[in-house]
Amino acid sequence: MKKELHFERAEFAARLAAVKKEMAKRGIDILFLSEPPNQNYLTGYNAFSFYTPQMVIVALNHDEPIWVGRFMDRVSALMTTYLADDNIRAYPDRYVQSTLSPYDFMAGLAKELGGEKARIGVEMGGYYYSARAHADFVRALPLANFVDADLLVNWIRIVKSPAEIALMRQAGCIADAMMRRAIDEIGPGVRECDVAAAAYHQMISGTLDFGGSYSCSPPNICIGExxxxxxxxxxxxPLASSTVLNLELSGVRHRYQVPLSRTVSLGKPARSYQKLAEIAVEALNAGLESVRPGRTCSEVEAGFSQALARHGLEKEARLGYSIGVGFPPAVGERTASLRKGDETVLRPGMVFHMMPGLWLDDVGITITQSFAVTDAGHEPLTSTPRTLFVK
Incomplete structure (x- = not known):
């Protein structure tokens, strides 16, 4: 059976070693990972199966992680992970959407790993770990000590390897192609859904050199009012002959996602709106110029905000967020944000979507830039011009 691995085994081994080091530091014996991006990061697992309970288990006393999920998805684990067959476990279909709990099955694996009385970490804030899941897990392992290990892996993922950055460059190329395709589609009388369809087609088609995949969330295509x-x-x-479209699209390559937003004015914009676009780009560029290793997320946000304030404007929402490998429902890694008060220190290999969208009382504009932090500053991951497009 052909393996669909996109990283060398040595890279997976380094990721696992970093996670185990952090587990030992926190006194965690066994870590149950419910978040699909973290499962993918540690094993390569990739299938749309996370709507049923599945876990990747990391135990300090076990060499490899263990994947556990629905029986019919075992084949995807065999195809997309480097794990030995014995470390790919599956529960029967009778546990799926029934009165039985898959967490009883998973608790049996914990006991197999010597975890009946262990200190067990779970992702309490994860999108795919429900209150019912936790209650069932605690009931099945009453002598274990459960601790919150939410974001343990996320903070390790925040610094990307050269191989990850390479995939994100490809995702950025797909995002550029999507934006070009969507802008080409826009015109008076064209249905809004047909603009979305053009973006979706390009998202999956990718470029001539490499294909794409589905994004973590649908494109945001915000038109007119x-x-x-x-x-x-x-x-x-149908699009009016004079209207504004805010497009937030994302290119995806092997689950690595790079967002890109641009505003399109169909018809000549008012001078005041053109000026707003110029201000938005000026502030965006000021924020990007503030990016340096050793600076904090808060300092980058200050560079943007000071440029915006010179024009009497302010942005309440955060300026951006860390991105990387992602699955629905959201691309953000839930770690560092480009916002006032976030003292996360920038390091080479971190990747962010700088999203200085301005949504005012009567107008909105979104011109953004995804970038990687480099030794000297930043590397843009998309090449679409930072400007208001007029058709």
Whole structure:
């Protein structure tokens, strides 16, 4: 059976060693990872199976992680991970959406690893670890000591390897292609849903050199009155001859996601709106110029905010967030944010989406830049011009 691995075994080994080091530091014997990005990061596992309970188990006394999930998804674990067959476990279908709990099965694996009375870490803040899941787990392992290990792996993932950055460059190329395709599609009378369809087609088609995949969330295509809403949806209405479109798209390569936002004015914009676009780009560039290893996220945000304040404007929401490998429902890694008060120190290999979207009372504009922190500053991961597009 062909393996679909996108990183060398040595890289997976380094990731696992870093996680085990942090586990030992916190006194965690066994770590149960419910978040699909963390499962992928440590094993390579990639399938749309996370709607049923699945875990990757890391134990200090076990060489490899253990994947456990629904029986029919075992084949995907064999195809997409480096794990030995014995470290790929599956529960029967009778546990799926029934009165039985898959966490009873998983508790049996914990006991197999000597974890009946162990200190067990779980991702309490994860999207895929419910209150019911935790209650069932605690009931099944009453002598164990459960601790919150949320974001343990996320903070290790925050610094990307050269191989990860290479995939994110490819994802950025796909994002650029998506934006070009969407802008080309825009015109008076074109249905909003057809703009979305063009973006989706390019998302999956990718480029001539490499294909893409589905994103963590649908594209945000906010049009007309909905341009003041950050996360609005498209309709099947035709575009007016004069309107504004805010497009937030994401290129994806082997689950590594790079977002890109641009605003398109269909018809000549008002001079005041053109000026707002110029201010947004000026502040975005000021924020990017503030990026240096050793500086904090808060200092980068200050560079942006000071440029914006010179024009009497301010942005309440965070300026950006860490990105990397991602699965639905969100691309953000839930770690560092480019915002006032975040004292996370920038290091080469960190990757962010700088998202200086401005949603005011009557207008909105989104011109953004995903970038990697380098030894000297930053590397843009997309090449679409930072400007207001006018058609």
């Amino acid at each position: 909905r341009a003041i809403a950050p996360h609005a949806h498209w309709t099947d209405e």
